[in-house]
Amino acid sequence: MSKFYIKIDIYGLAAKQIKELSRLLDAGPEGFEGKLNARKYISIAGIVKTIATRHLQELLEKSCIAKC
Numbered sequence: 001m002s003k004f005y006i007k008i009d010i011y012g013l014a015a016k017q018i019k020e021l022s023r024l025l026d027a028g029p030e031g032f033e034g035k036l037n038a039r040k041y042i043s044i045a046g047i048v049k050t051i052a053t054r055h056l057q058e059l060l061e062k063s064c065i066a067k068c
Contacts, residue, residue, distance in 0.1 A: 013064070017055050020045045021064060035068060 013021075023044060024036070034040075041052045059065045 013058070013062070014055070016045060016047070017059060017064075020055070021059070036065065 020041065036056070038049055038052045038056060041047075041056055042049060045052060045055070047055070056065070060067065
């Protein structure tokens with residue numbers, strides 16, 4: 001887990017992105033059903049669609065998350 005946080009620190013993610021990634025990791029595979037999409041990220045993060053889409057794109061580009 002600490003290697004993950006070192007990686008995201010290097011990429012300079014926004015505090016909100018780090019917080020939401022932590023929530024996803026804490027939930028684990030059992031606590032999160034299906035694939036992550038903008039709608040789910042919006043409900044988790046409590047942000048608008050444009051920001052959610054941008055956050056997800058940045059997380060993909062920085063290899064913090066991956067498409068399945």
